[in-house]
Amino acid sequence: xxxxxxxxxxxxxxxxxxxxxxxxxxxxxxxxxxxxxxxxxxxxxxxxxxxxxxxxxxxxxxxxxxxxxxxxxxxxxxxxxxxxxxxxxxxxxxxxxxxxxxxx
Amino acid sequence: xxxxxxxxxxxxxxxxxxxxxxxxxxxxxxxxxxxxxxxxxxxxxxxxxxxxxxxxxxxxxxxxxxxxxxxxxxxxxxxxxxxxxxxxxxxxxxxxxxxxxxxxxxxxxxxxxxxxxxxxxxxxxxxxxxxxxxxxxxxxxxxxxxxxxxxxxxxxxxxxxxxxxxxxxxxxxxxxxxxxxxxxxxxxxxxxxxxxxxxxxxxxxxxxxxxxxxxxxxxxxxxxxxxxxxxxxxxxxxxxxxxxxxxxxxxxxxxxxxxxxxxxxxxxxxxxxxxxxxxxxxxxxxxxxxxxxxxxxxxxxxxxxxxxxxxxxxxxxxxxxxxxxxxxxxxxxxxxxxxxxxxxxxxxxxxxxxxxxxxxxxxxxxxxxxxxxxxxxxxxxxxxxxxxxxxxxxxxxxxxxxxxxxxxxxxx
Numbered sequence: 001x002x003x004x005x006x007x008x009x010x011x012x013x014x015x016x017x018x019x020x021x022x023x024x025x026x027x028x029x030x031x032x033x034x035x036x037x038x039x040x041x042x043x044x045x046x047x048x049x050x051x052x053x054x055x056x057x058x059x060x061x062x063x064x065x066x067x068x069x070x071x072x073x074x075x076x077x078x079x080x081x082x083x084x085x086x087x088x089x090x091x092x093x094x095x096x097x098x099x100x101x102x103x104x
Numbered sequence: 105x106x107x108x109x110x111x112x113x114x115x116x117x118x119x120x121x122x123x124x125x126x127x128x129x130x131x132x133x134x135x136x137x138x139x140x141x142x143x144x145x146x147x148x149x150x151x152x153x154x155x156x157x158x159x160x161x162x163x164x165x166x167x168x169x170x171x172x173x174x175x176x177x178x179x180x181x182x183x184x185x186x187x188x189x190x191x192x193x194x195x196x197x198x199x200x201x202x203x204x205x206x207x208x209x210x211x212x213x214x215x216x217x218x219x220x221x222x223x224x225x226x227x228x229x230x231x232x233x234x235x236x237x238x239x240x241x242x243x244x245x246x247x248x249x250x251x252x253x254x255x256x257x258x259x260x261x262x263x264x265x266x267x268x269x270x271x272x273x274x275x276x277x278x279x280x281x282x283x284x285x286x287x288x289x290x291x292x293x294x295x296x297x298x299x300x301x302x303x304x305x306x307x308x309x310x311x312x313x314x315x316x317x318x319x320x321x322x323x324x325x326x327x328x329x330x331x332x333x334x335x336x337x338x339x340x341x342x343x344x345x346x347x348x349x350x351x352x353x354x355x356x357x358x359x360x361x362x363x364x365x366x367x368x369x370x371x372x373x374x375x376x377x378x379x380x381x382x383x384x385x386x387x388x389x390x391x392x393x394x395x396x397x398x399x400x401x402x403x404x405x406x407x408x409x410x411x412x413x414x415x416x417x418x419x420x421x422x423x424x425x426x427x428x429x430x431x432x433x434x435x436x437x438x439x440x441x442x443x444x445x446x447x448x449x450x451x452x453x454x455x456x457x458x459x460x461x462x463x464x465x466x467x468x469x470x471x472x473x474x475x476x477x478x479x480x481x482x483x484x485x486x487x488x489x490x491x492x493x494x495x496x497x498x499x500x501x502x503x504x505x506x507x508x509x510x511x512x513x514x515x516x
Contacts (some may be wrong), residue, residue, distance in 0.1 A: 018235055064369075070369040071369070076327075076339055080325075085323070085340055086323060095277070
């Protein structure tokens, strides 16, 4: 598994750069990941990232945009406004979680 | 007497009833099956009905004909399950008690869940995932004279995830034969990043769209259907205009699953992906499309599950460990038009690959490649479905994925 250096920390990532170790993530690293993909983080962004982190602990998988709307209370439209174009993928990237499972 | 209740008499529920009635002693177990609809449909036919290639009425048979003697049939719809009291409330106010419950109520297309989708249903907006929708689309296509045809997937997961692509290939062939292909723009709109979910298949299938001049509009999350502009509108404000929209609406499990606290946001029952037992209640199982397992919602999956689940169930009720582990195996024939078809074979861990598939009687079939033999395999399957599969008789296909004949891509 490849590693990369983020803000001076060595972390494990997959081949698309998604962090693979839940416990290696910190908000500092989240901020760095957000910067990489051009997201200017506000409190509204962080609230979603925290929801995703907590939900992952309970469910064992990354929440979909539908689940973020249903269980996290943030409408899909707003998720698109905060994380343009690909909200599910971008939120997972910043939260240090696996990309939401490609459905089959 | 102990009581087993099966909810739903589709593919998975019917096979389960047949196999479990044989395995569970009649003097110890009552089995009841709740039939929510009296008709059993051969659903693979819905793909062919719109092109007039299959007589619609032929896809319907009475569901009761496939339920074995010794299983009590109850015609009703399910209102709610109380997993603590172990009861099922039914539409006419009756209640069934159970020791074990098997949920097999499938998935349902829900055009009501996308704003505007129902407003011009069977007008300019069509689908083919139910009997009525397939028949309405047949009549619409018969009158079609060209224009902008858009094929659209609302959100994953959907039943038979390859069917929208098959529809694209078949409609291309159909319009070509009618001399209308030059007058028609076809666009394939999907929430996925490509034509299919997994990389090897997505590349093959994407190439097949391109070869046919079908435009792929990917990463498209639909927000609404605009019936004034006749356009599909995404959350990121893209618009794809249409003269005829063939959509696959949001798929959801049964409402009672959500209302009974047994499912996820889409009302699919949350179960262990290897044993299909509910993640909270060890007296409840979900089989077929009703379960939230990460594999295709398809008849082949239901069939493979039913090669393992009945034996597991017998162990479970005896207090033993369930040793049969389902691997998510799915095998799908993909119609590609002009009398040819493709085949894909995959599971939780292994994506669809190229190569060949070991198949009894016909010999190896080519994977991810167009061939007349794959089309014949698909057509020939209908007899086996009604006469062997539903009745729980053996079909020589392994429930576990085999790597024999598959070409594994290198890492680079």
